[in-house]
Amino acid sequence: MMMFESTSAVGAEKAASLNEKISREKKELEKLKEEIEEKRDKSITIKKKEGSVLSQLDDMDRRLRVLQKEADLIELKAREKDTEMGDLSTSITELNGDIRDKRETISKRIRTIYQERQAGSLKILSAARDYPDFMRRLHYLKTIARKEGEMLSQFKAKQTELEGKNRELGIVKGHLIQEKEALAQKLVEIRSEKKKKDRLLTRVRNEKIFYERALAELDESSLQLQMIIKKLEEERKRQQQPSPDKFSKEKGRLTWPADGQIVSLFGRQKHPKFDTFIYKKGIEIEPSRGDEVRSIYDGTTIFANWFKGYGMVIIVDHGENYYSIYAHLAKLLVSVGDRVRKNMPIGQIGETGLSQGSNLYFEIRHQGEPLDPLVWLQKKR
Numbered sequence: 421m422m423m424f425e426s427t428s429a430v431g432a433e434k435a436a437s438l439n440e441k442i443s444r445e446k447k448e449l450e451k452l453k454e455e456i457e458e459k460r461d462k463s464i465t466i467k468k469k470e471g472s473v474l475s476q477l478d479d480m481d482r483r484l485r486v487l488q489k490e491a492d493l494i495e496l497k498a499r500e501k502d503t504e505m506g507d508l509s510t511s512i513t514e515l516n517g518d519i520r521d522k523r524e525t526i527s528k529r530i531r532t533i534y535q536e537r538q539a540g541s542l543k544i545l546s547a548a549r550d551y552p553d554f555m556r557r558l559h560y561l562k563t564i565a566r567k568e569g570e571m572l573s574q575f576k577a578k579q580t581e582l583e584g585k586n587r588e589l590g591i592v593k594g595h596l597i598q599e600k601e602a603l604a605q606k607l608v609e610i611r612s613e614k615k616k617k618d619r620l621l622t623r624v625r626n627e628k629i630f631y632e633r634a635l636a637e638l639d640e641s642s643l644q645l646q647m648i649i650k651k652l653e654e655e656r657k658r659q660q661q662p663s664p665d666k667f668s669k670e671k672g673r674l675t676w677p678a679d680g681q682i683v684s685l686f687g688r689q690k691h692p693k694f695d696t697f698i699y700k701k702g703i704e705i706e707p708s709r710g711d712e713v714r715s716i717y718d719g720t721t722i723f724a725n726w727f728k729g730y731g732m733v734i735i736v737d738h739g740e741n742y743y744s745i746y747a748h749l750a751k752l753l754v755s756v757g758d759r760v761r762k763n764m765p766i767g768q769i770g771e772t773g774l775s776q777g778s779n780l781y782f783e784i785r786h787q788g789e790p791l792d793p794l795v796w797l798q799k800k801r
Contacts, residue, residue, distance in 0.1 A: 439500070473624060473634040474641065474729040474774060480617045481731055481772045487613060491606040498599040501592055508589045515582045522575045624774070628696075634729075634774055635698060641729040642701055645745070646788040652722055653741055653787065667717055667738040674716045674797050675763055677746060678780045680707040686792040701790035702745065702783030704776070713767040713780055715760040716744050716797070724752045730781065731772025736760055745783040748775040 624634045684704035688697055715736055722743075723735035730747035734754060737743055750770025760766055771778045784791045 472637060473620070474637040476620060477617065477774060478726065478728050480613060480620070482726070484610065484613050484617070485772075487606060487610045491603060491610060494599055494603045494606060498596060498603060501596040501599060504592050505589060505596065508585055508592060512582065512585050512589065515578055515585065519575065519578050519582065522571065522578065526571060526575060621774075621776070625776075632696075638729045638774060641727065645727065645730070645735075646785075648723065649735070649743055649785060649788040652737070667719075667740050667742045670717060671796050672798070675714065676705075676797055676800075677716050677744070677782050678705050678707055678713055678769060679709055680705045680780075682706075682794075683776075683779060686790070686794065702747075702781055703793050705780045705782060706777070707769050707780065711750065711769040711778070712765050713746050713749060713769055715762060715764050715766050716784075717762050719744070719760055721754045721756055721758045721760060721766070724754055724756055724758075727773075729774050731775060732767070732770065734767050736766070741787045743785045745781075745785065747781040747783075748773050748779060750778075 624631050682703050683706045684700060686700055686703050688699050713734075717736075717738050719736040719738040721734060722737045723733060725733065727733040727747070730745075732747075732749040732752060734746045734749065734752060735743055736746075746767055748770055749767040749772060751768040752766075753768070754760060754766045769778055769780045773781075775781065782793055784793045784796050
């Protein structure tokens with residue numbers, strides 16, 4: 421019995437944890453849908469600046485994010501049903517064992533009654549020495565009869581409970597099948613949306629007009645990012661907030677934001693196909709293992725959201741007007757105002773925005789101006 425109680429407690433704990441995750445995912449999904457609606461309302465008058473590559477990518481990324489969130493939610497619900505099925509199966513196994521034990525006890529009693537052919541009770545009563553002894557024996561026989569009646573009632577109740585649990589198990593199985601079918605459909609939608617994005621990115625890579633349009637828009641986004649940083653610096657000055665002076669002393673010793681190799685360098689780069697030059701304001705890192713993005717130094721998160729062209733972005737303020745920027749993320753693990761420490765996980769690498777595969781885009785800026793990250797990061801062996 422104690423084992424059953426502890427199993428139930430573990431099951432209840434798992435169910436509570438899943439319910440918590442489902443509730444959190446629902447809130448995040450609702451928030452994301454609200455953000456998309458708000459963005460849609462704002463863009464009605466400027467409707468995507470006819471042919472805007474980054475706007476199209478931004479819309480696709482947001483739709484993908486919603487679809488992925490919906491898929492995550494369905495998966496959590498399926499796991500909840502799976503746990504429910506496990507708990508029900510355990511209960512059914514234990515009920516079957518209990519019913520089996522009770523059936524054996526009742527069968528033994530029936531055999532005993534058959535062998536005695538009802539004479540047993542008469543023998544017990546006729547053997548009484550006197551009236552008080554007779555009454556005691558009669559009370560004893562009544563108690564036995566009541567216990568046997570209770571045993572039969574319990575047996576019937578357990579059978580009824582078992583039938584109920586089996587029906588419940590059937591219903592939960594049906595719900596689980598529905599959740600799995602819904603998840604499969606959602607994954608089809610995700611693949612379809614990813615194909616649309618891949619087609620657009622292929623055009624950007626292969627068609628010069630699309631490539632130049634995307635670059636011009638990305639430059640505009642970069643200037644907006646610079647303006648955001650400038651405003652934050654002005655706000656700090658107005659509030660006379662002290663700025664620590666440790667970051668500048670870490671030049672050449674900062675930890676890497678992700679493990680992997682550099683696939684795009686900082687500075688003036690020549691396009692291999694279009695024979696044009698561009699100026700890269702950061703570096704791209706192709707992850708060699710995992711998808712974890714880490715803060716390069718202590719600081720405060722001042723931005724954690726979508727940014728046109730950059731996808732999902734985190735900006736960390738390190739003091740002295742130095743900032744690190746992490747873009748094309750799949751997931752944000754910090755919020756605005758959060759204090760972060762060196763090497764602390766803050767996000768996950770993805771392919772949101774104008775990204776070439778699942779790479780991390782990384783910048784270091786001082787007073788809004790981009791710096792070469794390789795001068796600041798530790799030298800790789």
